[in-house]
Amino acid sequence: MLKEFKAFALKGNMIDLAVGIIIGGAFGKIVTSLVNDIIMPLVGMLVGNMDFTNLFVVLSEGNFATLEEAQAAGALTLNYGLFINNIVDFLIIAFSIFLVIKKLNSLKKKEEEATPPANTKTCPYCFEEINKDATRCPRCTSELSI
Template identity: 50%
Template sequence: MLNEFKTFIMRGNVVDLAVGIIIGAAFTAIVNSLVNDIIMPPIGFILGGVDFTNFFLTIKGEALPTLEETKKAGSVVIAYGAFLNAVIQFLIIAFAVFLLVKGINRMRDMAIKQQQSDPGPPPPLPADVVLLTEIRDLLKAR
């Protein structure tokens, strides 16, 4: 069973998946910072100094000025501002993945076209055809 597990883990696609997950986690941190620290502040400023993370609806309990304070007070809230941030992050990640896949597809298509336009040397003739050609040439030479 241990050998089977080692074989499974060392397959190329499992290792590739692990690398993809690690890079995805790092990419998510970058996108989170991009949305929370770069994109949302100007949008909030344009909308009059609004902080989207503090958009929430109190269902039960006391509504305080910030989401964090309201949650600490034990109130039940729907944090739709945080959800809005998550949707924006998703759209950015989805767009980045779209661009990546589009670039890979373009490179693959270029490689296929290059292979089609450059067929390389012709395949060698079979031995019997070569022999018959030599016999023909010798008979012509006589």
């Protein structure tokens, strides 16, 4: 069982997946910083100097000017501003992944188009793939027309 696990874990696809997850986590941090530190302050400025991180509703008693004050006091809050930040964060990550996948698919199509045509044909009797210059099928030994 240990040998099977080792063979599974060390396959090329598994290593690629692990690297992808690590890079994805780092990319997520960059996008989160982009949203929180650059995009949302600009959006907040455009909609009247609004700080989305301080959009919240206190579900318990008390009035608080900022989310930090409410959390420090132990008040129960509904943080819809942070939820908006997370939605924008998700949309940017999803769009970025879409662009990467789109580019990879276009490169894959170009690679498929660049491959030369196959040097084979199908035997009309047994449907085996054979060399296009063959005059007799190696599988069923039928004579083929040229």
